[in-house]
Amino acid sequence: MNIVPQAALIASDSPEPLWVQAAEVIERRVREGALPTGRRLPAERDLCAQLGISRVTLRRALQHLVEAGVLRSSHGRGWYVAARTDREWPNSLESFTETARRKGLVSTSEIIRAEVRAASLDEADEFGVVAGTDLFALERVRMLDGVPIGVDASRVALHLAPGLPSVDFSRASLLEELAAAGVEPVVAESMIEARGCPAEIAPHLDLRPGEPVLVMHQSMVDATGRVVLVSAITYRGDRYRLRTSFVRGGTSA
Template sequence: MREASVPLHERVRNQLADEIGAGVHPRGARLPSERELCARLRVSRVTLRRALTTLAEEGLLAASHGRGWYVSAEQVGEPANALLSFTAMARAQRLTPSSTVLSQQVRPADLDEAQQLGVAPGADLLDLRRLRMLEKLPVALDRSRVPLAVAPELAEHDFSDRSLYDALTRAGAAPQRADYSVEAQPASPDQATLLDLEPGQPLLVTRQVTYSGDGRVVELGGIIYRGDRYRFRATLLAPATAASAC
């Protein structure tokens, strides 16, 4: 098809898509303003917005109210049925992880935590909250509660550049399995600020109870992911009775 026969908004869409694919506009980066794009591409704002809307519908762009248009970031996802730390999951996909420690404190376990962790009420636990990033883009809010009886030295670690799972492994309490759940919820104002979202945008909330090889609970964990930067995958098997009936 000759270029002259392609609608102008499609040509603009194709040019911008090519630039994104070539890395001119990196993943997670903000595009130039609409005024700048109109001037460079020599099109009206109506034509430009039609092209941008098409790219957003295709998942290449995302609009942020009052902030402009952003190139969609790569989604991170865990391999089906594999227990990995955030750090290991990111590096397996050749992404650079980083963290900002929001809070790190040693405090007594409350009754519910003590019951889940299998420790006495009031026993010391590490309560760690972090903002997790990939390629310097905010992806998730992470909270871990670990009984210090498992690894007392954790209280002294700097987890801005260290994997909690690696630290547990070195302490002889390597995570081996987890009970895991996922649900959706809208972003609160505080969560939206930290994750660079608008309040009410979708989040994926994961919760897990993590066990070492000897059956001890070593972590009560929870990660809140941006809905557009995380993909959950699982392998589903039919029950034996259902399979035999097929």
């Protein structure tokens, strides 16, 4: 079975990494039903030939799809399309842009502000830097297929990724830009709380001040344990849902 339709060839001159393009091609085939639940993917050497990429690049794309819940791996047997319930709410850390891709939606952003400013004392504590250190502060309205979902206010210590101020974040992913700069977030500590919508955010979400919103506070660290991104995302209460699972501990676990 050929996994790549003729119209979906990978473009070597695209700004998107080859592994991202490969993952999108495979995920699109799953979404379209050409690769149904439980189907085994072709052998890696055949996939490499069809996609025109190396095995290292393919493995990164496949592992990303496993983390996103699209595929599952079976040691020694290959890669399989995961059950729909497995891929609906993955536990992996993914960006807003990656979530949109996984669901077949288009993510865009409306920039409220993007600026470099000095870290306050509290922010210096958050990032483990000296007060006054330059931070890149980015505030955006996040949209799916043009519908406003939330307002994302993120901060990064500028020395970690000096090129951020020149990036067009109306479409770019902040997490992907950090990964490209060598400071990819790998773990996020998150806290979600219900609040009334602040007056300054309400117009961006088509809400009245005080209407219900969910606020997700996140602190993300890289593989060395260094804080690389701190954010607060205010979601419309009727357009965001978090589903998770809990396991009871004890001797019977």
